[in-house]
Structures are given as C-alpha cells and as structure tokens.
Amino acid sequence: MDRTVRCSFVANLNRHNMDHSQLTPGSDTRSLISAFDWGATVLGARNDWPAARCCAVDLALRSHAPIALLLGSTGILVYNDAYAALIGTRHPRALGMAVADAFPEYASFCRSVIERVGWGEAVLLSDSALGTAELAAAQRCGIDISYTPIMADGNRVDGVFAVIMATTARVRAREGIASGLRQSEKMAAIGQLTGGIAHDFNNLLAGIIGNLDMLTTRLAQRDLTSAESYLAGARSAASRAAGLTQRLLAFSGRQSLMPTVIDIPGFLLDIEELLSHTVGPAIELRTRCDPAVGTAVCDHHQLENALLNLAINARDAMPDGGRLTIEACNRTLDIPGAGAAHTAGAYVVVSVMDTGCGMTEDVAARAFDPFFTTRKGGQGSGLGLSMIYGFLKQSGGHVELQSRPGMGTIVRLFIPRETATGAIDGADSATRAPQRGAEDVILVVDDEPDLRALLAEMLEGLGFSVVQAPDAAAALDVLSASGRIDLLISDIGLRGAMDGRCLVDAAHALRPGLPVLFITGLSAGSDAARVVTGPRVDLLRKPFSFSAFEDRVERLLERVE
Structure with a gap:
C-alpha cells in the first residue's frame, strides 16, 4: 500500500473498532459479490462453489470484524464491508482480484501466507504495523491478523480466512509500561550513581575540610609543627577527589585521552x-x-x-x-x-x-x-x-x-590495532629555548574571583606581570588599550554574553597571533569545551597542579631561536 492508503487503513481500522456497532453487516459487499461474474475467474460460477467456501463467505459477511478470504491457489479476494472500509479507494476494484495483484507491494508476503496455510497451518501475525516502520512511528498502530485454512471436501484447503483486529490500545499500553519501566530503571541508576558520588565526595571533603580546619586552629595558636602534615592530608584528599572525577569521566567516555x-x-x-x-x-x-x-x-x-x-x-x-x-x-x-x-x-x-x-x-x-x-x-x-x-x-x-x-x-x-606504517609522530623537535623576561604580561580572565586571584598569585610567583579581568567585556577593554599582553589565560565557561571562545576570537581580531591558554572544568566530551588547539592555543583541564600550569604557560611563551 502507498503511504496515503496505509494511513487511511489505520485510521479506518481504529474507527471501525470503535464504531462497529453502527455497521450493517453485508449491506454493500453482499450485493457486489452476488452481482460479480465469478465464472470469469478461476473460482468458477458461484453456484458451483463448495459448501465450505459458501459458509466462509456467509460468515465473513455477517461479521463486524474486518475479514478477507483468499480463495483458490492464487488467493482471489472476497471480503466484507468492514474490510472494504479499510482498503479505501482499492474497493471495489480489489474484489475478485488475486491478492498479489490487488496489493503488489505485499505480493511476496501474500504468496508465502497462501503457501503456508495451504499445508493446513494456521498463521498469526501479532502486533504488526502493516510492515512499515514509518507507519508504526507515525500512527502508533498495531494489528493482529489471523490466517486460518478453509477446509473443503476431502480435507483439501480451499483458501485462507483472514481476520484483522486492531491492537493499537494494547500496543500503546505495553509501550507505556515499558516506558515507565525504563524511566524507573533510569532513576534507579541515577540514584545509585549520585548516591555513590555523594558518599565518596563527602568522605573526601571531610578529609579536606578537617585538615584545613585543624591547620587554621594551629595557625591561630602559632603552632606550625604539624602544619605540613595537615596540608599533605588536604592535598591527598583533593588529589583523590580529582581521581574520582577522572574515573567518572572514564565511565561516561568523556575523559581526556592521549592515545x-x-x-x-x-x-x-x-x-x-x-x-x-x-x-x-x-x-x-x-x-x-x-x-x-x-x-x-x-x-x-x-x-x-x-x-x-x-x-x-x-x-x-x-x-x-x-x-x-x-x-x-x-x-x-x-x-x-x-x-x-x-x-x-x-x-x-x-x-x-x-x-x-x-x-x-x-x-x-x-x-x-x-x-x-x-x-x-x-x-x-x-x-x-x-x-x-x-x-x-x-x-x-x-x-x-x-x-x-x-x-x-x-x-x-x-x-x-595500529595499522599505519610507522609510529605516531612526536612533537616538533625544533630547538626551543625559553627567553621570557620579567616584562612578560599575562591577562587572566575568570569569573571565579578566588580562582582568578590564585592564578594571578601563581603567575606573579613565577616572575610575570598579571592583569586580571572578571569577564570578557573587561578583558576586551584591556586588549583594546595599547598596553603589552603576551599571553591570554581564559576560562571557557565565562558568564555573560561572551564565553571564553568568543573572547579569544575577538582577542585575535585585535591582536593576531596572541598565545592563548584555555582552562576549563567541563568534560572532554562537552560541546562547550571543544576548542581548536595548536602551536599558539592550548587547553588545561581543572583540576590541575601548579607544575602542569607552569609548564603550559612556559611552552606558550617560548620563542623559537
């Protein structure tokens, strides 16, 4: 069936199952069957039909359910009013035709059914969507078709008795149950995941906060004898927390890998x-x-x-x-x-x-x-x-x-498996030597004031001059001025109209070739965290160590001799 006919079939089928009590069985197709010249078909004149065939036709015409008979070896179509309402414009032309000719798109399937039932086998097609995934998605309709052999004299199969029933309500109910089960399983998995994360992070935070509280107490008492052990304990717990996030990212497939x-x-x-x-x-x-x-x-x-x-x-x-x-x-x-x-x-x-x-x-x-x-x-x-x-x-x-x-x-x-010839190329081996001086100026942009101040303190400890900006607009004001800026360090997820990537685009329009170090706490698989890195653009993911931060800054400020 073409899509229009299929959609009409589904709509008519659902309407029939709701309004079947208003139908008058056999009122139309009975007259057509009586007037049809069956002698011109392989079935022969109607008066010569075997009793089993006549009984099957009469039963179909009296039924409110859509029924089609596929008679003889070629499956000549005889059907009732309810079935006629389903096939739309193919009625009444389909009456008396071989089913494969009436529905050529299902010819192979029809021949298979006739052959199977011809051996006396009953066939049940459950919750079919009329053979099209498109229809199943668009109409959410299912049907049951029961194919039963019509037994004539001498235990001979004279044809197929096909009854069609809509199962849309059953299909939708089952899908609703399945959807609810999936949602329940999803919530259970989320609960297990968040519960596990909360448990592990609470333990780690207890170690961090407890050690820092003890350090604060000892500093107030001017007792520095155990300061180093408290700092080591806090750092150890923080490192384990960073490791936990990496394992979570590994499970989700969003960690940063170095293949x-x-x-x-x-x-x-x-x-x-x-x-x-x-x-x-x-x-x-x-x-x-x-x-x-x-x-x-x-x-x-x-x-x-x-x-x-x-x-x-x-x-x-x-x-x-x-x-x-x-x-x-x-x-x-x-x-x-x-x-x-x-x-x-x-x-x-x-x-x-x-x-x-x-x-x-x-x-x-x-x-x-x-x-x-x-x-x-x-x-x-x-x-x-x-x-x-x-x-x-x-x-x-x-x-x-x-x-x-x-x-x-x-x-x-x-x-x-590695299939290429040769190993992955390493980094450019051109000789590079750090030639920075105390005059190098770095612009740090982050909307978290504590982190921004910490980054500035790290850089000043390395001998750099630092300019701070809380957002992209303030950073662009700095870059628009004539002052020297040798490196831009920016968070990707800045608050405001411009994120870090937009800031860098604008910065390069003002100062082409300006080295950039992105820092981010977003996962590697996040669209928001995707940047194009290169010789003058690098990315460092939070949390990071002081040594890793220093190494990235030094590399971006290196000059080729």
Missing part, C-alpha cells in the same frame, strides 16, 4: 613485575603473547590502570591463591557483534583470566555499572570496571566479561 602507539609485547613485559607485586606471592602470574601481536593504539596510562584494576580484582577473587594469566593475540571482527556493541575492525585482544570464585549471572550483568561492588563497605568504589568500559569505548574498542561461579573470570580488552 599513542603501544608495543603490546613490550608493554606486557614492562608491567609484569608491577602486576606480580600487586597480586602477591600466593598467586601465580603468567603472561603469554602471540608472536603475531604488534602494536595497538590507546592511552598508555589508562591501559596500565585497566590491567592493574583487573589484577586487583583477580587477587581479591583468589584469597587462598590461584593463577592469573594475561594473554595477548590479534583478532579481526568482520561484522558488528550483538547489539552493535562490537565494531568491525582489527584489534589486539588482551585477556585477563583468573581461577577465582567467579561471578553469578546477576553480578556479571552489573559488573560495569558505576559504584556497583560486591566488596564490603569501604573496600572499593565500584568504579574500576566502569572506568575500563568507558576508556575502551572512548578508544574505539570494547570489553567482554565471561564468568561463572567457581570457574573464574575472563575479561577481554579489545584495543584497536
């Missing part, structure tokens, strides 16, 4: 000693690498973290000792995996296998959920496997987990 070409055999050789110390002497560590394995492309640090996490999990699953095996091999996937989870391509597969207690099916199904852990309270954040999942997905790979209680666990890391 490089990694020689997998050499990598496994280098990390073997570290893994051995991690799992301890009670666990036998074996590493095997297929000779064909070469290089893969991913973030070296994140891959190391992934194997350490898996080694720790394996160690905890084998409290009485066991064996941990790490293998590497090449694998090429020609077709996507189930659910399109696996992308076709060439991979290096690093498998981590233990002989531990294994997981139940329920635990394995939730293993990659953030903050899900089977360890007792305080012994794990539940972010290790979710971090691995996010890191690999963001790297163009994927992860598989296979586990059974008492049979151990296998985790396979699919890492994109």
Whole structure:
C-alpha cells in the first residue's frame, strides 16, 4: 500500500473498532459479490462453489470484524464491508482480484501466507504495523491478523480466512509500561550513581575540610609543627577527589585521552613485575603473547590502570591463591557483534583470566555499572570496571566479561590495532629555548574571583606581570588599550554574553597571533569545551597542579631561536 492508503487503513481500522456497532453487516459487499461474474475467474460460477467456501463467505459477511478470504491457489479476494472500509479507494476494484495483484507491494508476503496455510497451518501475525516502520512511528498502530485454512471436501484447503483486529490500545499500553519501566530503571541508576558520588565526595571533603580546619586552629595558636602534615592530608584528599572525577569521566567516555602507539609485547613485559607485586606471592602470574601481536593504539596510562584494576580484582577473587594469566593475540571482527556493541575492525585482544570464585549471572550483568561492588563497605568504589568500559569505548574498542561461579573470570580488552606504517609522530623537535623576561604580561580572565586571584598569585610567583579581568567585556577593554599582553589565560565557561571562545576570537581580531591558554572544568566530551588547539592555543583541564600550569604557560611563551 502507498503511504496515503496505509494511513487511511489505520485510521479506518481504529474507527471501525470503535464504531462497529453502527455497521450493517453485508449491506454493500453482499450485493457486489452476488452481482460479480465469478465464472470469469478461476473460482468458477458461484453456484458451483463448495459448501465450505459458501459458509466462509456467509460468515465473513455477517461479521463486524474486518475479514478477507483468499480463495483458490492464487488467493482471489472476497471480503466484507468492514474490510472494504479499510482498503479505501482499492474497493471495489480489489474484489475478485488475486491478492498479489490487488496489493503488489505485499505480493511476496501474500504468496508465502497462501503457501503456508495451504499445508493446513494456521498463521498469526501479532502486533504488526502493516510492515512499515514509518507507519508504526507515525500512527502508533498495531494489528493482529489471523490466517486460518478453509477446509473443503476431502480435507483439501480451499483458501485462507483472514481476520484483522486492531491492537493499537494494547500496543500503546505495553509501550507505556515499558516506558515507565525504563524511566524507573533510569532513576534507579541515577540514584545509585549520585548516591555513590555523594558518599565518596563527602568522605573526601571531610578529609579536606578537617585538615584545613585543624591547620587554621594551629595557625591561630602559632603552632606550625604539624602544619605540613595537615596540608599533605588536604592535598591527598583533593588529589583523590580529582581521581574520582577522572574515573567518572572514564565511565561516561568523556575523559581526556592521549592515545599513542603501544608495543603490546613490550608493554606486557614492562608491567609484569608491577602486576606480580600487586597480586602477591600466593598467586601465580603468567603472561603469554602471540608472536603475531604488534602494536595497538590507546592511552598508555589508562591501559596500565585497566590491567592493574583487573589484577586487583583477580587477587581479591583468589584469597587462598590461584593463577592469573594475561594473554595477548590479534583478532579481526568482520561484522558488528550483538547489539552493535562490537565494531568491525582489527584489534589486539588482551585477556585477563583468573581461577577465582567467579561471578553469578546477576553480578556479571552489573559488573560495569558505576559504584556497583560486591566488596564490603569501604573496600572499593565500584568504579574500576566502569572506568575500563568507558576508556575502551572512548578508544574505539570494547570489553567482554565471561564468568561463572567457581570457574573464574575472563575479561577481554579489545584495543584497536595500529595499522599505519610507522609510529605516531612526536612533537616538533625544533630547538626551543625559553627567553621570557620579567616584562612578560599575562591577562587572566575568570569569573571565579578566588580562582582568578590564585592564578594571578601563581603567575606573579613565577616572575610575570598579571592583569586580571572578571569577564570578557573587561578583558576586551584591556586588549583594546595599547598596553603589552603576551599571553591570554581564559576560562571557557565565562558568564555573560561572551564565553571564553568568543573572547579569544575577538582577542585575535585585535591582536593576531596572541598565545592563548584555555582552562576549563567541563568534560572532554562537552560541546562547550571543544576548542581548536595548536602551536599558539592550548587547553588545561581543572583540576590541575601548579607544575602542569607552569609548564603550559612556559611552552606558550617560548620563542623559537
């Protein structure tokens, strides 16, 4: 059916199911069937029809439900008023036609149904959307079609008795239930995620605030003997908080990665000693690498973290000792995996296998959920496997987990194989030497006054002159003046009419080639955080260390000799 006819079919079907009590069965099509020249068809004159066929026609004409009969080997159409109302302008032309000719777009399907029912098989098509995804989306309509053989004398199938019923209400009710379930599951996942984040951050904040409060108290007492330990405690907690945000970003696939070409055999050789110390002497560590394995492309640090996490999990699953095996091999996937989870391509597969207690099916199904852990309270954040999942997905790979209680666990890391000739080029090796002087002036733009003041103090401690601006408008006033500015440092998410990117565009219009350092707390996957970096534009993500900040500033102010 063309789209207009299909939409009319759906509308008519729904209207028929609401208003069927007002119909007079057989009032129109009965007359047409009586007047039709059936002798000109393969069915022959109506007076010669077998009793079973006549009974089927009479039953259809008396019914309020839409019914079509597909008679004979070619499926000659005979139908009632309700069915005629559904097919719109194809009535009455379709009466007496072979169904494949009346509906050529469904010819193959109709022939298949006639053949199946011809063997005496009843066929039920449930919740069909008339074969079109477009219609299903536009009309939200479903139908049931029941195809039953019409048995003539001698146990011979004379045709097909097709009854059509609208199931739109049932489909919508089921979709409503499914939607509600998805929303409930989504809220439960959000609750678990936010609850886990709040728990971990509250612990970390308690460490930061507690150490700073104690430091404040000791300073008021002019007691500096323990100041260093309080500062170290606060910094340690803050660093762990930064690590927690990175693991969350890893799970969401929005962390900043630095992919490089990694020689997998050499990598496994280098990390073997570290893994051995991690799992301890009670666990036998074996590493095997297929000779064909070469290089893969991913973030070296994140891959190391992934194997350490898996080694720790394996160690905890084998409290009485066991064996941990790490293998590497090449694998090429020609077709996507189930659910399109696996992308076709060439991979290096690093498998981590233990002989531990294994997981139940329920635990394995939730293993990659953030903050899900089977360890007792305080012994794990539940972010290790979710971090691995996010890191690999963001790297163009994927992860598989296979586990059974008492049979151990296998985790396979699919890492994109390096196929280019040669390694990734390193940085420009041209000789550079810092030649800055105390006269260098840096413009710092941030709408957070405490952070802006801190950045200014850091820069002044390095010997720079600093000009501060709370927003883009104030920064442009500075840049429009004739004073010297050697570097612009700006937050991306500035409040006001212009964000950091718009500010830099305007700044380059005023001062072409001005070096820029963006700083941001936005995730790497955020559209708002995307900037084009280059030799004169760099990006530093919060939180950052003083040394990382200093390094970026120095690099942007370097002059080529």
